[in-house]
Structure formats: structure tokens, C-alpha cells
Amino acid sequence: MKEPEATETDFRKSSGVPDVRLTDALEAIGAATYVVDEQGRIVAVNSLAERLLGRSAEELVGQDAHELLHRGPQGQSLPTSQCRMRQAFHARRPAQADKDYFARADGTLLPISWLIAPWGTGGRDAGTLVIFHASEQAHDAGARPEQADDRLSEFERLALLAETTSQLTSTFVVKEALDRLVSLVLPRLADWVVIDLITERDEVWRTAVFQADGNTLVQHEDLQGPMPPVPAESPMPLSRALRGVASALAGPETYQGAPDSGIAAEQRRLFEATGMHSAAIVSLRGTRDVLGALTLGRARKPGNFTGADLTLLEEIARRAGIALDNARLYQRQRKVAETMQNHLLPQMPRVPGLEMTVRYLAAPDASQVGGDWYDAFTLADGATALAVGDVVGHDLEAAAGMAQLRNMLRAYGWSQQEPPSRVVERLDEAMMPITDVTMATLVFARVTETDDGDWQMSWTNAGHPPPLLITRDGLAHYLTAGHGLLLGTGVCTSRSDATVVLPPGSTLLLYTDGLIEAPGHTLDDGLNRLRQHAAALAHRPVASFTDQLLRRVQPPGSDDVALLVVRIPGKTHEGTD
Incomplete structure (x- = not known):
């Protein structure tokens, strides 16, 4: 359950506070640069732009760039x-111009040449990157014609670097980052790209080999796979790049002699298979280690790579290395978080007659565990306790609070031979002074078998989505009774219990709100969708019921999902997956 709060981005837009991380990225571009959001407001600016415009970042951020800066030749609005620039901005397409005018803070006009390109991959943080130069610097009286061409090439270089930063820093998935890197350099700079990565076990894996066939990118999996170890002293270009020693240019002749290592032999095979006549090889570096090497090759594309090309490729590789390092760190953190969550969540008890299954889906866009949880355990009197809850927040603190709350509920449930409502009242009273949990929702239930063989459930609900009961004939309804305030409000109130007889063959569904919440839809929409799909799947075996339900409902992934399904014994009905 997420806390309702304004986003950091919203705060910056409303208060004029610069985005520090974005500003740092702009400083690396090496030209006067700012970024505007989808409404055209400046969200970040680098120091070169501040100097040329005579305005501080605090004076620029939050302002409409067109109204503040754009002027005609006579200084008119x-x-x-x-x-x-504004027309290209609205069309969200790259554009450039050799002569326009910006207004300085002192009222003077600044003749500029500019280039703009979309920034980001869409969504709330999408925007536009603006790079500009003072035109008088590029058109001095003594300037030679070729200098203007150099300046234009510099613009294209800066645009490529800006696009690289934007594309690669907006994903935390290694494969997606590699795919974007390939698309950035092919066919713009080469017609072959090879990416060799060093694994966490210090093994080299040729991860990607792509060829540009026109505008189509063709993957050559036959050239991918494990590589020999990196030799410690080899002077060959790829070996040096994988050790982080230096970048280098290479051609078929580089590997014509007797190979000094297995990697050199693989490189000769690569040149023979691809027909490359020129290649540039640069290191991919993370914050601490060398992550691999990037090779760009030309076969059909005319011209050989030069030392000037190496400078550009090193800049691209530096950005790619940081993005890959961040993606690997994210995936390691996520794996640790998921492992921790799996250990925090309990194993289901074996209860004669009852079938139980559980599922936990971590939100795919979160690197940390959350506060959603389920539990089932046997009570002292032989009844089975069921619980599903959600602690406010989505981080390690929420997970720790979830574990505290679950353990306390187990202790109270076992020691207090009382109805669910009284157990939850005691939990609510103790929650604030004993735990770090501020607020939480919870359904707590007791399931018992009566003397005549029926099953019944008593429960109380503390601000949680209601349980769903589905008969084996497909009649589904929500158990809305027993509802009360969520935990942690500080309001002393008596909670109520509700009791229902669970029909033979019926299915009971306890879940968290990640299963029914979806952007652009109401909770009623989510509840109706869940009820309809659950009713349609009532005849399925419990494991198939659960998996098919998740597949059909398709939780949007903005929050975790905890799901506890109980099948009441009855006449067996065959189901098919």
C-alpha cells in the first residue's frame, strides 16, 4: 500500500528546485544545455548555459523557456x-538552427545556434534537451568555412551523447540497456557492433553481435557465447580493452599473425566472419571495475575509424558502462530483496481437508521489498488462522514492519482464545508503542470444521479489501461484513466479527490491493474484474485457479500482490489447465 504523497519531480517543478542528478548529467555534455518538461518549463540547466544567459539555475528552473528566452532579431517577443524551436518541441522531434536569439538577464540579445532532441523514453519524466552555442563564437570574421562544418559535426556528436545519456540512464534492465546501445550506434557509426561483458565470475561472454542491414538490425547468435580468459600481458586490442588499459583501432591485419591467446583467435574468426575492414575497440567501465568492451566495425560502410572516432566512442562507452553498472547493481539488489521477501513470508501449514496455495508478486519497478504479506497457521484450539495484510510504504522499513506485525499477530492469535476482532484490537493497541509501523490494513480469520462436517469462517477486517468467496457453481460475492478502521489510526473502537458457512467445493480468496488497483480505473472496476474472472475459473483445481486468475487479471505492477487461496473440501470436480 503506497503512501499518498507528492512526487519529488512535482515538488521541483512547483518550487524551482533544480534536479541535481540531471544537472550533473548535463555538465558532462560540454556545451550550454538545459532540459524542459512536456509543458516547456526548464527543469535543469548546466553552468555553461547559466554563464551565457547571465542567469542562475534558480532563476531559470521552473520558468517557461519560450517566454523567458526566445526573441526575434530586434529583441521582440x-x-x-x-x-x-517551439514548433519542433511540440512535434517532439530533433531539430537544429544556425541563427536565433535568446534574451540575457541584462536585456541584451544573445545570437545562438541550437539543437534540440527528445529527452527520456516517455512517461511523466519525458522532456526535451536543448543544446546551444553563442553564434558569434562560430562566425568570427577570421573563421574558415571548414570550421562551420566542424561545429556542425560537434553538434551531431553532442546530440548523440545526449541521446546516449537519455536512453541508457532510463532503464535498469541490462538486456534493455544493451539493446538501446546497439540501436544508438548502428547504423549511425558502423555496420557491426560487438559487446563483450565480464561476468561476476570474471568470465568473458560475447553477449551481443549485431549487423546493420540498412536500417534493420540483425543479430548473429552464432558469433556470441563464452570467450577464453583475458590474458594478463597480451598487447592485442581487445585484451587491453578488457583489462581497461587502453582503447585501440584494429583491422584484419591486426590478427593475421599467430594468436597469442584464445581471445586473439576468436577475434581473427570475428573479422573473417564479418568482413570488417576497420574496427574501434573501447573499454566499458563501471564505477569500480571494467565491465567489458565495445567493438564497432565497418565492413560495407566506407572509411576507417580514426583517433577522433575513438574519443567519441570512449564517451559513449563511459555512459554505457555507468548504465550497465547501475543496472547490474539494481538487479543484485532486487535479487537480494526478493530472497529476503521469500524468507519473510511463511510456508503454508498442512490442514486436513483444506487446500491452500499462495502467490507473491513483487512490483517489477521496485528494487526493494514491500509491506504486503499473507499468513496461515494452526491455533491452540485446532482452528486455522488466515491473514492477509498490507503495511503502508514500499521499502525495507515496510518489510521489517510487516514481519513485526505478522509475528505479533501470531503470538496474540495463539495465546488469546478470543474472536478475531479482539485479537486485532489487541494488535492495534500494541502496534504503535512496540513496532515501527504507522498504518496497516488486515483481514484476520479463523476457519473451523463443525461437528456436522461443515466449514465456517469468522473474520474481522481492518480497512482491507474484502475477501471473495466463490462457490463451485461460479457464484461469487465479496464478504463485506466485519469491516472496521485500518490499524494505526489511534482511534479506540470496538471491532466486529462476521461469520459465514463456506459451501462445499467453494474457493476463498484473500488478497492485497495490488491485485485490484490499476491506473485510470476505480477500485470498483478492479473488484468487478476480479470477481468475474474468479467466477469463470471456479471449476479449476486450486493451483490452476490461482495461476490463471493472475494471468487474466494482469496486475499492473505498480504495487506488490499477496494472494492466499483456500479451497473447501467437497465433491471432486475435474478441471483442466
Whole structure:
């Protein structure tokens, strides 16, 4: 359950506070640069832009860039219909111009040349990158014609680096980062790209080999796979790059002699298979270690790589290395978090007659465990306790609070031979002084078998989505009785219990709100969708019921999902998966 709060991005937009991480990225571009959001407001600016405009970041961030800066040749305000930059901004496409005007803080005009490109991959943080130069610096009286061409090439270089930063820093998935890197350099700079990565076991794996066939990227899996170990002293280009020693240019002749290592032999095979006549090989570095090497090759593309190309490729590789390092760190943290969550969540007890299954789905966009949980355990009098809850928050603190709350509930449930409502009242009273949990929701139930062989459930609900009961004939309804305030409000109130007889062959579903919440839809929409799919699957065996239900409902992934399903014994009905 997520805390309702304003986002950090919203705060910056409303208060004019610069985005520090984005500003750091802009400083690396090496030209006057700022980023605007989807409304055209400046969200970040680097120091070069501050100096040229005579304005501080605090004066620029939050302002409409067009209204503040864009001017005509005489210093007049420029209608948006006459502003080329604004038109390209609305079309969300790259564009550039050799001569326009910005207004400085002192009222003077700054002749500029500019380039803009979309920033980000969409969503709330999408925007536009603006790179500009003072035109008088590029058009001095003594400037030679070729200098203008150099300046234009520099623009294209800066645009590529900006696009690389934007594309690679917006994902924490290694494969996606590699795919984006391939698309950035092919066919723009080469017609072959090879990515060799060093695994966490210090083994080299040729992870990606792609060829540009026109605008189509073709993967050559036959050239991918494990590589020999990196030699410690080899002077060959790929070996040096994988050791982080230096970047280098290479050609078929580089590997014509007797190979000094297995990697050199593989490189000769690569040149023969691809027909590359020129290659540039650079290291992929993380914050602490060398992660691998990036090779760009030209076969059909004319011209050989030069030392100037190496400088650009090193900049691209530096950004790619940081992105890969962050993605690997994220995946390691996520694996640790999921392992911790699996250990925190309990194993289900074996209860004669009852079938129980559970599922836990971690939100795919979160690197930390959350506060969603389920539990089932046998009570002192032989009844079976069921619980599903959700602690406010989505981080390690929420997970720790969840574990505290679950353990306390077990202790109270076992020691207090009382109805669920009284157990939850005691839990609520003790929660604030004993735990770090601020608020939580919970359904706590007792399931017992009566003397005549029926099963019944008594429960209380502390602000949680209601349990769903589905008969084996497909009649489904929510158990809305026994509802009360969520835990942690500080309000002393008596909680109520509700009791229901569970029909033979029926299915009981306890879940957290991640199963029914979806952006753009109401909770009623989610509840109706869950009820309809659960009713349609009532005849399925319990494991198939659970898996098919998750597949059909398709939780949006913005929150974790905890799911506890109980099948009441009855006449066996065959189901098919």
C-alpha cells in the first residue's frame, strides 16, 4: 500500500528546485544545455548555459523557456507560431538552427545556434534537451568555412551523447540497456557492433553481435557465447580493452599473425566472419571495475575509424558502462530483496481437508521489498488462522514492519482464545508503542470444521479489501461484513466479527490491493474484474485457479500482490489447465 504523497519531480517543478542528478548529467555534455518538461518549463540547466544567459539555475528552473528566452532579431517577443524551436518541441522531434536569439538577464540579445532532441523514453519524466552555442563564437570574421562544418559535426556528436545519456540512464534492465546501445550506434557509426561483458565470475561472454542491414538490425547468435580468459600481458586490442588499459583501432591485419591467446583467435574468426575492414575497440567501465568492451566495425560502410572516432566512442562507452553498472547493481539488489521477501513470508501449514496455495508478486519497478504479506497457521484450539495484510510504504522499513506485525499477530492469535476482532484490537493497541509501523490494513480469520462436517469462517477486517468467496457453481460475492478502521489510526473502537458457512467445493480468496488497483480505473472496476474472472475459473483445481486468475487479471505492477487461496473440501470436480 503506497503512501499518498507528492512526487519529488512535482515538488521541483512547483518550487524551482533544480534536479541535481540531471544537472550533473548535463555538465558532462560540454556545451550550454538545459532540459524542459512536456509543458516547456526548464527543469535543469548546466553552468555553461547559466554563464551565457547571465542567469542562475534558480532563476531559470521552473520558468517557461519560450517566454523567458526566445526573441526575434530586434529583441521582440516571439509568437510560438514563428518560433522554430517551439514548433519542433511540440512535434517532439530533433531539430537544429544556425541563427536565433535568446534574451540575457541584462536585456541584451544573445545570437545562438541550437539543437534540440527528445529527452527520456516517455512517461511523466519525458522532456526535451536543448543544446546551444553563442553564434558569434562560430562566425568570427577570421573563421574558415571548414570550421562551420566542424561545429556542425560537434553538434551531431553532442546530440548523440545526449541521446546516449537519455536512453541508457532510463532503464535498469541490462538486456534493455544493451539493446538501446546497439540501436544508438548502428547504423549511425558502423555496420557491426560487438559487446563483450565480464561476468561476476570474471568470465568473458560475447553477449551481443549485431549487423546493420540498412536500417534493420540483425543479430548473429552464432558469433556470441563464452570467450577464453583475458590474458594478463597480451598487447592485442581487445585484451587491453578488457583489462581497461587502453582503447585501440584494429583491422584484419591486426590478427593475421599467430594468436597469442584464445581471445586473439576468436577475434581473427570475428573479422573473417564479418568482413570488417576497420574496427574501434573501447573499454566499458563501471564505477569500480571494467565491465567489458565495445567493438564497432565497418565492413560495407566506407572509411576507417580514426583517433577522433575513438574519443567519441570512449564517451559513449563511459555512459554505457555507468548504465550497465547501475543496472547490474539494481538487479543484485532486487535479487537480494526478493530472497529476503521469500524468507519473510511463511510456508503454508498442512490442514486436513483444506487446500491452500499462495502467490507473491513483487512490483517489477521496485528494487526493494514491500509491506504486503499473507499468513496461515494452526491455533491452540485446532482452528486455522488466515491473514492477509498490507503495511503502508514500499521499502525495507515496510518489510521489517510487516514481519513485526505478522509475528505479533501470531503470538496474540495463539495465546488469546478470543474472536478475531479482539485479537486485532489487541494488535492495534500494541502496534504503535512496540513496532515501527504507522498504518496497516488486515483481514484476520479463523476457519473451523463443525461437528456436522461443515466449514465456517469468522473474520474481522481492518480497512482491507474484502475477501471473495466463490462457490463451485461460479457464484461469487465479496464478504463485506466485519469491516472496521485500518490499524494505526489511534482511534479506540470496538471491532466486529462476521461469520459465514463456506459451501462445499467453494474457493476463498484473500488478497492485497495490488491485485485490484490499476491506473485510470476505480477500485470498483478492479473488484468487478476480479470477481468475474474468479467466477469463470471456479471449476479449476486450486493451483490452476490461482495461476490463471493472475494471468487474466494482469496486475499492473505498480504495487506488490499477496494472494492466499483456500479451497473447501467437497465433491471432486475435474478441471483442466
